[in-house]
Amino acid sequence: MSRSGADPVDTLPAMADALQQLTSRLADIHSLDMLSWLLDWDQRTTMPVGGGAHRADHLALVERLGHERLIDPEIGRLLDELAPLEASLDPDSTDAATIRVARRDYEKAVRVPSELSEEMARAAAESVPLWLEAKATSNFELFLPVLERNFELRRRYIDCFEPRDEPYDILLDDFEPEMRSAEVTRIFAEIRDELVPLIAQLRDREIDDSFLTGDFPVDRQITLDHEIVELFGHRPDTWRIDPTEHPFASCAGIDDIRITTHYYPDALKSIFSTMHEYGHGLYQHQFPREFAHLPIASAASYGLHESQSRLWENLVGRSLPFWRFFYPRVQELFPEALGGVELERFYAGINKAQPSLIRIEADEVTYGMHVILRFELEQDIFNGRLELRDLPQRWAEKMHEYLGVEVPDDARGVLQDMHWGAGHIGYFATYLLGTVMSVQIWEKVLEDVPDLEEQIERGEFTALRTWLEVNVHAHGRKYPPQEVLRRAVGTTIDAKPYLAYLKKKYGAPVTA
C-alpha cells in the first residue's frame, strides 16, 4: 500500500498528532488553572497580607496566560481537524470527552472580547473592597454603583452569545452547564410551596442547643477536624486543613487537596464546615488519574460540587448513625461542655431548624429559602421587574414572606454575600440545586449499599466513598451535570426526594 501523503491511512497518525498537540495545550491550561487555585489558597491562608499587591498581579497574569492559551486560534484549528476523530470515537472515552469539553470551552471563550473579560475581572477585583466597606457600615448606597457596573457588564456578556430562552440562561450556563432558568424556576417553586408551610410549623418549636456554645478549646477542635477527615478517608499525605476566616476547599491536583475551616473558641461549629469542605475536596481527589492533568478533571458543575459537600455535611454529618459512632469521641474531647449531654439531645441540637437572617448560618430546612430569594431577585432584575436600588426593600419583603424574619439592616440583608460584588451573578441557584441532588444521590447509594447506615454506625466509609468515586467523581467534566446525575441515579434533577427527606426529618420534632 502506498504511504504517500494523500493516502487516507495517513490521517490516523496525523490525528494522533493533532490530539497529542491539543491535550498538551489543554494540560498547560489545566496546570495554570491549578496554579490559580493554589495562589488563591495561599493568599487566604498563609500569605503575609502585604503580599496582596503582588498577588493581584500574579493572579491576573496566570489567568491571562490561561485565557490566551484557550482562545489561541491553533486550538480552533486542532478542534476542526479532530472533528472526524471525535465522531469516530466512543463518546464515553476520555479522548472524545476531552475534545468535546475543549470545544465547549473554546467556543464560549472566543465569543467574549478580551476587553470585556478584562473589564469584568477588574470590576470584580475593585468591587470586593467596596463591598467589604459597605457591609461593615451597612451602607447600600456605597455598594449600589458597584452593583450597577457588575450587572451592566453581565448584560454585555450575555450579548456576546446567541439568544437562549432567557438571557439569564447564559449566566447560569457558566455555573450549571445546560441548565435553564425555566427549569430552576419550576424546581424552586415546587420547593418554596412545601418549605414555607414547613418553616412556619417549625417556628415555635423549642429545641435546646445551648450546649453547642461554651468552652470548645480550638486545639481540640483541630484534633477533631483532623480525625474526621482521616475517618472519612483519603490517600495518605495528600490533604491539609488550615484555619481561615471563611471555610473553603481548594486543590493543586488530585493528590494535593487543601480544605480550610473556621474555629470559634466558644462554639462547636467548625466540624460541620470541615465535613462540608471534605465533600468538596473528595470530589477533586477522586478524579481518575488517567485524565487528572486535563481540564475534564473538574466538577461537572457548581451544583454537583455542592451536592458532594452537602452530602457529607448533612446526610452523613447530621445523621443519627454517624453520631451514634462519633459522639463518644466528641464527648471525650469536650467533657466539660458535652459530658452531661446525652446523644438524643445533642442530635436534636445540631439539627435545630429556625428561621434566621444569614444564609451561611442557616439550617437544612430554611437554607433553601435563602437561595430561592436570591435567585428570584436575580430573575426580577434581568427581567426588568426590579431596579437595583429597590433591592434592599424587596429583600426585606421576601425575608418576611418566606422566613417570617425582619431585616434590621442591609449588612444582615442584601449586603451579606459577596457574590454580586465579585460578579458571580447566576451562581446562587447552584447551592440549592446541589442540595436537592445530594438527596437524590444519597437515596441511590442507600439502594446500592443497603447496609450503608450500619457501616456508618461502625465508622466505615469506604463503600460510600467508592460509590461516589465510581458513579460521580470518575466522570469529571466528561458530561453535562444532568447527564452525570442521570448516570449516577437514573433520573435528572428532582426535588421530591429532598422534600420528602426534609418532611420526614423535620415534619415531626427531630429526635434520636
Next chain:
Amino acid sequence: MSRSGADPVDTLPAMADALQQLTSRLADIHSLDMLSWLLDWDQRTTMPVGGGAHRADHLALVERLGHERLIDPEIGRLLDELAPLEASLDPDSTDAATIRVARRDYEKAVRVPSELSEEMARAAAESVPLWLEAKATSNFELFLPVLERNFELRRRYIDCFEPRDEPYDILLDDFEPEMRSAEVTRIFAEIRDELVPLIAQLRDREIDDSFLTGDFPVDRQITLDHEIVELFGHRPDTWRIDPTEHPFASCAGIDDIRITTHYYPDALKSIFSTMHEYGHGLYQHQFPREFAHLPIASAASYGLHESQSRLWENLVGRSLPFWRFFYPRVQELFPEALGGVELERFYAGINKAQPSLIRIEADEVTYGMHVILRFELEQDIFNGRLELRDLPQRWAEKMHEYLGVEVPDDARGVLQDMHWGAGHIGYFATYLLGTVMSVQIWEKVLEDVPDLEEQIERGEFTALRTWLEVNVHAHGRKYPPQEVLRRAVGTTIDAKPYLAYLKKKYGAPVTA
C-alpha cells in the same frame, strides 16, 4: 512642525512605546520567576507530599513559560530598537539598567538550545532522588552516573558560549556575574594560606559549648525566632517564618518574604539559621518599590546575597554587642538550660571553632576551607586533572590536609551536598566570596555609622538596615556584583578584612 512619520521627533514616542512593551514583557517574566519561588516554598513547607507529581509539572510549566518569554525574538527586536535610547540615558537610571540587564539575560538565554535547557532541568530533577538515596546509603557508585551526566551537560552548556579565559568562567558567570576563575583562585589561595595555620592552632583549644545542647522546647525557639526577626526589623505584615528540614529564604515579592528554619528540640541552633535567612530575606525586601516588578529587583549575585545572610548571622548574630543586649531574653526563655551560664561562656560557646566534616554545620573559621575544597575539586574536574570516579579519594585527602579530619564515609564526604546532583556546578565559590564581602561591607558600615556597636547593644538596627538598603539593596541587579560592592565600600572584593577579622576574633581564645 511636521508630525509626519519620518520626522525624528516621532522617535521619542516610538521609543517610549518600545520601552513600555519591553518592561511589560519583563514584568511577566519576573512574575513567573516569583511564582516559581512561591511554588518551591510551598513544596518545601506546606504541600502534602502527594502533591509532588503535579508540582513537578507546574514548576516545569512556569519555567518553560518564563524561558519562552525571555527568548521571544520580539525581545531581541525591542532591545535593538531601544539601543539608541539606552545610550542616551543616564546609565544609573532604572530604564537604562532594565534594558542593560534584559540584554544580558536575553543574549545568554538565546545561546542555549531549548533541548539542552530542558535536558539540564530534567537531569537535575531526576538526579535529586538518586542523590538522596546515594547519601542515605553512602553509595557513591550509585551517584557517579548522575554526576557524570550533569558534568557532561555543563560541558555542552559551556560550548554554547564564546570561549573565556577558562571554560569554568562560563559556569561561574551564572552565579557570580563577570567573576573569573583566576580571580577566585587567587582570593582562595590567599585565604587558604592564612586559614590552614589558624585552624591548626584552634584544633586543640578546649571550649565548653555543652550548654547549647539540652532541653530547648521548640515552642520557645519559635517565639525567639519571631522576636529576632521583629527586632532586626521589617515592614508590618510582610514576613513569615516556617519550619522546614533545611532552612532557606524565599519570596513572592518585596512585601511577601518567607524564611524558614529548622528546630532541634535538643539544641539551640535555629536562631542562627533564622538570622542567616533574615539577611537573605531583607535583601529581597528592600529592593526599591519603583522597580520591584522587574527582573532587576533581584540580588546582583549569589555571593552578594550570601554577604547579606552572613552579615546578619555572623557579624551581628555572633557578636558580643548583640548578645549583651539579647542574652537576658534568651536566658529568660530557657532558664533551665542557660540560667546558670554567664554571657562570657555563652559567647565563647557560640563562637567555638573546631574542624568538622559537614559544611553546613561548620563554624566561621573552618567554613571557608569546606568551600575552597569544593571549588578546587570543580576546577580540577574541568581542567582534566581529576576524574569524577576519583572524587571520594581526593575529597578525603583534602579534608585531611585542610582540616585535619578523616572522612569516615561518602555520606559525610562527597555526598553531603545536593548541589552537583542538582546541576549547580560553579555555585560553591559564592558562599565564601559572600562571606569575604560581608566583612568588607561590615567595616564600611562601622566607618559610616561609628556608634553601630552601641546601637546594637541597645537593640537598634534601623541605621544598619537603612545603610544596607541605600548602599546595597537599592541597586538590585542594576550593576554586576563587583560594581555594587565598589559603590558600597569603595573597592572590589578583598580577602584582607575577612582574614583580619578572623584572626582578631579567633587568633586568641574568644572571650567576652
